[in-house]
Amino acid sequence: MDWLAALSREFAPDAAAPYAELRQAALRRVGARGLPTPREEAWKYTDLKPYDGAADAARSQAQPSPLALLETGGPQLVFVDGVLDAARSSLSALPAGVRVRTLSQVLREEPDAIAQAMARYTAEDAQIFAALNAACARDGAVVELAAGATLAQPLVVAFLNTAAATRLFTLPLVVVKAGAQSALSLLELHYGAAGATNHSNALCDIEADTGSRVEHYRLQAEASGAVHIGNLRLGIGRDARVASHSLAFGGRLARLDINAELTAPGGEVVLNGLFQAGAGQHIDHQTRIDHAAPHTTSHELYKGLAGGDGRGVFRGQVLVRKRAQKIAARQASHNLLLSPLAEIDTKPELEIYADDVTCAHGATVGQLDDTALFYLRSRGIAEAEARALLVFGFTQEVVEQVAFEPLRNWLAETLAGSADVPLPERVEVAS
Amino acid sequence: MLQIENLQVEVDGKPILRGLNLDVPAGQVHAIMGPNGSGKSTLAHVLAGKPGYTVTGGSVHFNGRDLLALSPEERAGEGVFLAFQYPVEIPGVNNVYMLKAALNGIRKHRGLPEINAVEFLQQVKAKTAALGLKESLLNRPVNQGFSGGEKKRNEIFQMSVLEPQLAVLDETDSGLDIDALRIVAEGVNQLRDPARSFLVVTHYQRLLDYIVPDVVHVLAQGRIIKSGPRELALELEARGYDWLLQAVA
Numbered sequence: 001m002d003w004l005a006a007l008s009r010e011f012a013p014d015a016a017a018p019y020a021e022l023r024q025a026a027l028r029r030v031g032a033r034g035l036p037t038p039r040e041e042a043w044k045y046t047d048l049k050p051y052d053g054a055a056d057a058a059r060s061q062a063q064p065s066p067l068a069l070l071e072t073g074g075p076q077l078v079f080v081d082g083v084l085d086a087a088r089s090s091l092s093a094l095p096a097g098v099r100v101r102t103l104s105q106v107l108r109e110e111p112d113a114i115a116q117a118m119a120r121y122t123a124e125d126a127q128i129f130a131a132l133n134a135a136c137a138r139d140g141a142v143v144e145l146a147a148g149a150t151l152a153q154p155l156v157v158a159f160l161n162t163a164a165a166t167r168l169f170t171l172p173l174v175v176v177k178a179g180a181q182s183a184l185s186l187l188e189l190h191y192g193a194a195g196a197t198n199h200s201n202a203l204c205d206i207e208a209d210t211g212s213r214v215e216h217y218r219l220q221a222e223a224s225g226a227v228h229i230g231n232l233r234l235g236i237g238r239d240a241r242v243a244s245h246s247l248a249f250g251g252r253l254a255r256l257d258i259n260a261e262l263t264a265p266g267g268e269v270v271l272n273g274l275f276q277a278g279a280g281q282h283i284d285h286q287t288r289i290d291h292a293a294p295h296t297t298s299h300e301l302y303k304g305l306a307g308g309d310g311r312g313v314f315r316g317q318v319l320v321r322k323r324a325q326k327i328a329a330r331q332a333s334h335n336l337l338l339s340p341l342a343e344i345d346t347k348p349e350l351e352i353y354a355d356d357v358t359c360a361h362g363a364t365v366g367q368l369d370d371t372a373l374f375y376l377r378s379r380g381i382a383e384a385e386a387r388a389l390l391v392f393g394f395t396q397e398v399v400e401q402v403a404f405e406p407l408r409n410w411l412a413e414t415l416a417g418s419a420d421v422p423l424p425e426r427v428e429v430a431s
Numbered sequence: 432m433l434q435i436e437n438l439q440v441e442v443d444g445k446p447i448l449r450g451l452n453l454d455v456p457a458g459q460v461h462a463i464m465g466p467n468g469s470g471k472s473t474l475a476h477v478l479a480g481k482p483g484y485t486v487t488g489g490s491v492h493f494n495g496r497d498l499l500a501l502s503p504e505e506r507a508g509e510g511v512f513l514a515f516q517y518p519v520e521i522p523g524v525n526n527v528y529m530l531k532a533a534l535n536g537i538r539k540h541r542g543l544p545e546i547n548a549v550e551f552l553q554q555v556k557a558k559t560a561a562l563g564l565k566e567s568l569l570n571r572p573v574n575q576g577f578s579g580g581e582k583k584r585n586e587i588f589q590m591s592v593l594e595p596q597l598a599v600l601d602e603t604d605s606g607l608d609i610d611a612l613r614i615v616a617e618g619v620n621q622l623r624d625p626a627r628s629f630l631v632v633t634h635y636q637r638l639l640d641y642i643v644p645d646v647v648h649v650l651a652q653g654r655i656i657k658s659g660p661r662e663l664a665l666e667l668e669a670r671g672y673d674w675l676l677q678a679v680a
Contacts, residue, residue, distance in 0.1 A: 370482065372519050372520075372521050374481050374482065375521070376529065376532075376533075378503045378513050379512075379533035380504050380540065381533050382536055385532060389521075389529070390521070393521055393524035394523060395523065396524075
């Protein structure tokens with residue numbers, strides 16, 4: 001399969017549409033560059049060969065369904081196989097100062113509303129998949145909050161993929177502009193039904209203006225035959241606070257790049273993450289926090305689980321620029337291997353150029369604690385349940401930070417059931 | 432209730448228990464004392480089914496059943512409880528949640544339905560009060576951030592909720608000050624019952640001032656070398672173990 005030919009055929013930028021020149025140029029650059037290879041540091045642990053390989057729809061299993069999250073009665077936009085499902089979308093209850101439109105509507109009515117994002121991702125130095133999305137995205141969501149506006153009930157933007165999709169690619173684009181002193185809660189949901197073999201390339205850009213508060217949840221529950229590549233950028237202004245929770249469970253190949261930019265004093269970012277790579281899955285997170293201004297704060301906590309022959313990757317870059325004095329950065333990456341064939345690579349990378357800063361980091365990869373397992377079993381808890389309980393406990397630090405209750409409940413249920421997955425037989429190596 | 436015959440156990444190929452015999456009838460409290468390295472904790476662990484021990488000979492029967500053939504959770508289901516010397520911290524799992532899973536595991540083993548949630552909470556609250564445990568500890572992760580005394584009290588609290596037939600206390604007195612020791616001992620004494628037995632493993636006779644045993648056994652070099660009434664513990668306190676070891680040698 002030639003992914004670029006498929007993409008160009010399905011999503012050739014329309015010459016008459018807004019940003020045609022920028023988009024065509026971006027697509028040409030992507031084509032000329034080709035897919036990254038493991039020789040590049042950012043792709044060291046993630047081989048993109050499956051991107052070009054054929055998927056087996058019959059073996060593509062669905063994750064536990066999070067579709068109940070679309071029944072909370074709150075505002076939502078739902079896309080199925082890349083196309084808006086108007087019947088399941090509802091924006092009637094939005095408070096004053098909160099504007100939510102589809103990307104296609106914005107491209108028709110007011111293309112300037114996404115000018116900054118378009119310029120950023122069609123630039124020469126844009127990450128390849130972000131550029132690809134910016135070049136070809138047809139639909140998605142544009143969320144704008146006026147100064148002081150508040151959307152307390154989470155806005156759900158859902159991208160659902162089915163086995164009936166006629167296109168290989170979906171290119172969801174979400175642009176969020178939170179005005180000064182505004183407050184927003186947003187759930188970006190990616191879900192694939194059984195049999196789905198979609199290639200999702202999702203891009204989300206969140207710009208949080210002075211004093212704003214943004215809570216962003218990203219639940220990735222693609223089917224096990226899907227490829228999911230995501231990019232997330234958080235622009236954090238003066239005294240603004242953005243918390244972004246990445247909860248990644250699906251895809252045979254899943255990757256998320258997060259770039260958090262603390263551009264003015266008082267800015268704070270929370271990156272909270274949980275991933276679970278089961279048999280046949282590869283889930284990679286690359287996060288980069290840029291302390292570009294003094295008096296900024298970052299808290300990062302990622303927890304990873306890998307079972308079967310699953311593979312997880314976490315790379316956490318923290319850059320503290322020379323002018324960024326009096327910053328505080330805390331990073332932790334803790335990982336649990338649930339089978340002898342599972343693997344997780346974690347790599348903290350701190351680059352600190354300022355001298356008056358507080359930075360701390362820690363990374364661990366371990367297995368379930370045998371003593372704890374025995375303790376629970378000695379109390380009468382069966383081994384499988386004891387394992388599930390320990391896995392559940394391991395994830396709680398992340399789950400507890402999820403304030404959106406239906407999502408937290410979904411996570412608790414999914415995680416409590418997760419270690420029931422039978423582990424492969426221990427491989428005996430003959431000596 | 433508990434019958435141990437000629438039990439032989441190795442750890443990493445090294446013999447630790449070398450033919451241990453012990454009989455604990457229902458309703459009695461037996462104390463196991465002995466010098467460091469005599470195999471006291473090994474005995475406690477082997478009874479609860481901790482992995483890492485190889486039984487090379489002998490048998491353990493509990494109410495007539497071959498205990499050694501059962502998994503740790505099955506032993507709990509049969510009514511065996513081990514109060515750990517070092518209770519384990521379990522981050523992210525709250526105390527009461529774990530206890531409910533434990534109680535339901537035991538009930539399932541006995542063919543009983545799951546316990547009613549309201550009834551369970553009432554029971555648990557009554558028992559925290561009886562042990563002077565703060566109710567807030569119930570909703571904290573298991574043993575995490577507990578003081579040494581709270582951890583030991585939590586073991587006894589779990590025991591009081593799970594109501595075992597045989598409770599094995601592995602150096603429950605270690606690391607406790609005299610007040611905490613008294614509270615833990617009172618908790619144990621409240622649970623004394625004609626149908627329940629205790630095996631109290633301890634290094635010091637101090638605990639036995641509070642939990643008065645029916646029989647005291649001296650474990651040394653992997654065997655019970657002497658058994659006697661309560662006064663034996665006092666004699667050990669006064670004279671140490673050497674006179675006994677010499678008599679055996």
